Structures are given as C-alpha cells and as structure tokens.
Amino acid sequence: MIISSVAEAVSRQLETVTDSVNEALFEPVIRLGVTGLARAGKTVFITSLVANLKDRGRMPQLLAEAEGRIATAFLQPQPDDTVPRFAFEENLAALTGPNPNWPDNTRGISELRLSLRLRPSGLLSGVRGMRTVHLDIVDYPGEWLLDLALLDKSYAEWSDHVLTRLQTREEAVGFLADLQGVDPEANLDEAAAQALAKSFTTYLNAARMAGYSDCTPGRFLLPGDLAGSPVLSFAPLPNGAAGAGRGTLGREMARRYEAYKARVVKPFFRDHFARIDRQVVLMDALGALHHGPAAVEDLRQSMADILAAFRPGRSAFLTRILGGKRVEKILFAATKADHLHHSQHPQLAAITDALLRDARDRADFAGAKTQAMALASLRTTSEARLPHEGREVDCVQGILLDSGKRAAFYPGALPEDPAQLLAPARQGAQAWLDQDYAVMRFAPAPLELRPGEGPPHIRLDRAAQFLIGDLL
The missing domain is CATH 3.40.50 (Rossmann fold)
Structure with a gap:
C-alpha cells in the first residue's frame, strides 16, 4: 500500500514536470x-x-x-x-x-x-513562425470553493458556526424545530439521520434562494451521483455532539462530516x-x-x-x-x-x-x-432616459423573463460611497434606510x-x- 502510494505520487510529479516543460518550450497552456x-x-x-x-x-x-x-x-x-x-x-x-x-x-x-x-511580433517577427x-x-460551482473553510474546522466548530448564523434566519425555522427533538447521545437511527440531513438541505436551498451565500457544504446543493450517500447525510448538532459515544447519532454525524472533507473536498482541490x-x-x-x-x-x-x-x-x-x-x-x-x-x-x-x-x-x-x-x-438591455416622479432618470429596457413583455426599469440610485451600504450591512441592519434596490429578470434579446x-x-x-x- 505504501509503495503503491509513493509510486503514484512520483508518477504524478513526473507528469507535472513533463507537462510544464512541454508548455514552456512548445505550446503554453493557460488554465x-x-x-x-x-x-x-x-x-x-x-x-x-x-x-x-x-x-x-x-x-x-x-x-x-x-x-x-x-x-x-x-x-x-x-x-x-x-x-x-x-x-x-x-x-x-x-x-x-x-x-x-x-x-x-x-x-x-x-x-x-x-x-x-498567434502571429509573431517584435524584432524576430520575420524569422519566427506562428505559435x-x-x-x-x-x-x-462556487459553493465547492466555500467548502475549503471546512478543512480548518472540526465538526464541533462547524456546528457552532452554522447554528449561530441560523438563529436569525427565517429560512432555518423548520430545521431548528426538527433539531429540538434530536438527542445526539441516542443510538444511531439511520432514518432519523437521513431525515435531519434532508431538513438541513431544505434550509440550505431556501437560504440560497433568499440571497445568502454561505450555503455549505456545497455538495448538499449539487449532490450529483453522491445523492443519498452517507457522506451527504449529516447536519450540525448543538455543541458538536460533544461527549457522544460510539454508535450514537452524534458520533456518526461527526464521522460523516470528516468523511466529506476527506473524500469530497480534498480530491477536488488536489485534482x-x-x-x-x-x-x-x-x-x-x-x-x-x-x-x-x-x-x-x-x-x-x-x-x-x-x-x-x-x-x-x-x-x-x-x-x-x-x-x-x-x-x-x-x-x-x-x-x-x-x-x-x-x-x-x-x-x-x-x-x-x-x-x-x-x-x-x-x-x-x-x-x-x-x-x-x-x-x-x-x-440583454438598451438604455433610455425616462420621466420618473417629476424628473428624468437613467433606465434600462428589455424583455422581462417572466412575462415576455418589454419594459423599462429603474433599480434605484446606487450611492457614490460604498460605505453607505457596507456599514449598515456590517452592523446587522434589517433593511436599507433610504430605499430598496429593485431587480428585474431579463430574457436574452433576439x-x-x-x-x-x-x-x-x-x-x-x-x-x-x-x-x-x-x-x-
């Protein structure tokens, strides 16, 4: 096993060196x-x-x-x-x-x-060929990159981080309610574990639809051929299931979290x-x-x-x-x-x-x-200047995705100073003080x-x- 692993690592390094030499001397590759x-x-x-x-x-x-x-x-x-x-x-x-x-x-x-x-350029353009x-x-998916943060967190740290952020989100009400009746020290019940993971996944999808970005683990949203597997069947538990013994729900949730990092997250970054x-x-x-x-x-x-x-x-x-x-x-x-x-x-x-x-x-x-x-x-849009509340405003107009009708749109004036938005956001404001910023879904134009x-x-x-x- 050890010899095989070493041989594989050496082979991978030789391939990398060979590729680098070929790219540098012949046909460069930009990834x-x-x-x-x-x-x-x-x-x-x-x-x-x-x-x-x-x-x-x-x-x-x-x-x-x-x-x-x-x-x-x-x-x-x-x-x-x-x-x-x-x-x-x-x-x-x-x-x-x-x-x-x-x-x-x-x-x-x-x-x-x-x-x-590419055609050659410069002093040697007359003697160099095309390259x-x-x-x-x-x-x-960007959600896969967010999983990087999991590599530096234990199951207990991740659970505490997630549950802290969930306390103020309406989208998490259902999952938090399901969590109330869970005993991390109870013997593992696979049906209960799957149900809790499903409830957590439902929250993640709702949070993403509500505009939140921190929807990890990312593969819960994009499971592919891993759907239903144990590696995608865990959820955060209070106190990270500290003290949960072998064979308990808490211990199994922690084990699956570590398996997710080892078998899903690390291979993506490596490969x-x-x-x-x-x-x-x-x-x-x-x-x-x-x-x-x-x-x-x-x-x-x-x-x-x-x-x-x-x-x-x-x-x-x-x-x-x-x-x-x-x-x-x-x-x-x-x-x-x-x-x-x-x-x-x-x-x-x-x-x-x-x-x-x-x-x-x-x-x-x-x-x-x-x-x-x-x-x-x-x-997808063209620009126009149209009257609005007694003054002319800079608008865009295009075909609305939902109705197929052509409409003009004024989203609201963005502030010159970004701090006017970022400061209240950092301070936990629930809404913008001066105005809301509208958004339209435009269809591609012919x-x-x-x-x-x-x-x-x-x-x-x-x-x-x-x-x-x-x-x-």
Whole structure:
C-alpha cells in the first residue's frame, strides 16, 4: 500500500514536470478557473467569452486582437478525459437562437479547450513562425470553493458556526424545530439521520434562494451521483455532539462530516483546483443588494472565504497539494451590469471593490494580481432616459423573463460611497434606510450578429485582457 502510494505520487510529479516543460518550450497552456455562487452567470460568461474569442469583432480592448496578432481561435478536445466537456455549442444556441433563452445552471465541474494561433511580433517577427496558446477553461460551482473553510474546522466548530448564523434566519425555522427533538447521545437511527440531513438541505436551498451565500457544504446543493450517500447525510448538532459515544447519532454525524472533507473536498482541490493559473470569481452584487443588508454582509464574508482558497500555505493540506503554486491573477466581476445604466457602472464597480477589500488585500499580499470590475457577459438591455416622479432618470429596457413583455426599469440610485451600504450591512441592519434596490429578470434579446462578431457584452474584452492578455 505504501509503495503503491509513493509510486503514484512520483508518477504524478513526473507528469507535472513533463507537462510544464512541454508548455514552456512548445505550446503554453493557460488554465482559467471560472467560479461564482448561484445565479452569478458562470455558464453565460464562459459561453460568451469563448464565442467572442472565436469571433473577435467586439473585443477592441483585447490588445492582441487590436494589434492583429490573433490569427484564429478554435476549439480542440480537452486534455482531461474524465472531466465532462462544457456544453459550449448548446449554450450558444440557447443564447443566440431564434427564441433565445438562458442555459441551465452549472451543476458540476466541466472543461473546454480553446486554442489561439498567434502571429509573431517584435524584432524576430520575420524569422519566427506562428505559435499556439491553449486556453483551458474549467467551470465549477462556487459553493465547492466555500467548502475549503471546512478543512480548518472540526465538526464541533462547524456546528457552532452554522447554528449561530441560523438563529436569525427565517429560512432555518423548520430545521431548528426538527433539531429540538434530536438527542445526539441516542443510538444511531439511520432514518432519523437521513431525515435531519434532508431538513438541513431544505434550509440550505431556501437560504440560497433568499440571497445568502454561505450555503455549505456545497455538495448538499449539487449532490450529483453522491445523492443519498452517507457522506451527504449529516447536519450540525448543538455543541458538536460533544461527549457522544460510539454508535450514537452524534458520533456518526461527526464521522460523516470528516468523511466529506476527506473524500469530497480534498480530491477536488488536489485534482482540479491545484492546477489553476488564472481565476474569475463572479458575483451577483445586484441580487445581494436587492435581498438587503444581511445578504450583502453574507456575500462579503463568503467572498473572503472563497479567496482563502487562493492562499497556499493557509493549511498544511493546501501547502502539500499546491507545492507553492499560486494563482497569478484573480478577477472579481460583478455581473449583470446591463441591468444598470452605464452612468451607474462606476458605483457598482466601487461597491464590488469595497465588498472584496479584505479579501483582495490578502491576495495582493500573497503576490496575486487582482482586479474588480462590473461587466455583462451578454447584454440583454438598451438604455433610455425616462420621466420618473417629476424628473428624468437613467433606465434600462428589455424583455422581462417572466412575462415576455418589454419594459423599462429603474433599480434605484446606487450611492457614490460604498460605505453607505457596507456599514449598515456590517452592523446587522434589517433593511436599507433610504430605499430598496429593485431587480428585474431579463430574457436574452433576439440577436442579429454580423460575420466576425460574438454576442454583445459589457467589458468582456477588458476582462479577457486582464486575465490572459499578457500571455498572448
């Protein structure tokens, strides 16, 4: 067993060295991770990014395109045979077809390889040939990144953390009621354990729908082929079931929690996350504003937890699997900028930057370059200036997802100073003092794309320049 483990580790290291040499000398590979919490728009981001790199008519801020150095971009088979392929063609057809609709949400990990053929530049351009750079895009749910925090918590610590946050949430009333009749020291009853885990999962889904971000364990929301397994059949218990003996419900809950960390969380970081070079973290800041101060504060804390994954050395486990490797660039992007008039985009970017201040400071200190940006992967609205309460306001107009009708929308004026939102959120305010921030669900607009043009967007070219421009 020990010899086999050593041999496997050596083989993995040799593969890594070989891949690194090949990439450095012949065809470099950029592994771009794309993640974000529910409804942040990961699928649309990847689909639009790839479509706009293939047809670059809307990418003037991508320097390699502006200088004419990108000859072509094309899809190739991905290098990881055991990872599902990102459904690019199906998603693009959904967004740009005669009756456009939003594609399905991210349910697990997937991957896509886009290869770019580049013309040489500089003094040696006359003697150097074309070169190829591969962009491997890895899509995975943000809830999986939040699970990183579990690696540093015992079952007792996790239980205390979760139950403390649940006390003030309406969505947790049912689970807390079910918890009242539970005796951690009682003998294990599998039916009771499954029922409690199901009740906790119901809370997690309700919390996510209410705009909360800290919905861990992430696989409870996206179980895949693990649905119903013991590794997804635990829940927090008061005092972390301290003192519960062998064969009891409390001891089994703690054992399953540790199994979840060992068999679900660690393999993801070892097999996928450790190989990421550049990272996009998408966030629905407008949705959090709509749900109120508690959702904004929860988003701030969740983003800080997510960024912990990009700090090798934070735990002994990460130090071993990453081997000193660090993600080089991280883009924090507030999506759905098309839901606001462009005059409010600076405020949205400032709010995003402020939400991530603590997290970004840690990443900058660790040597990673970071940037916050407001963008729209697919523009669904047009802008207008319309009368409202005796004055003219900057609006957006588009097709409503629920009714199919065209409507104009004014979400409310975002403050110039982000502290006007973040301060009450940190202080536990229940509602915004001055106004509520509305949100609309727009459907994709019918498109008529000219040859060489990708789907319309806002600042996707700037995002691409930050993430991969230096390597093109």
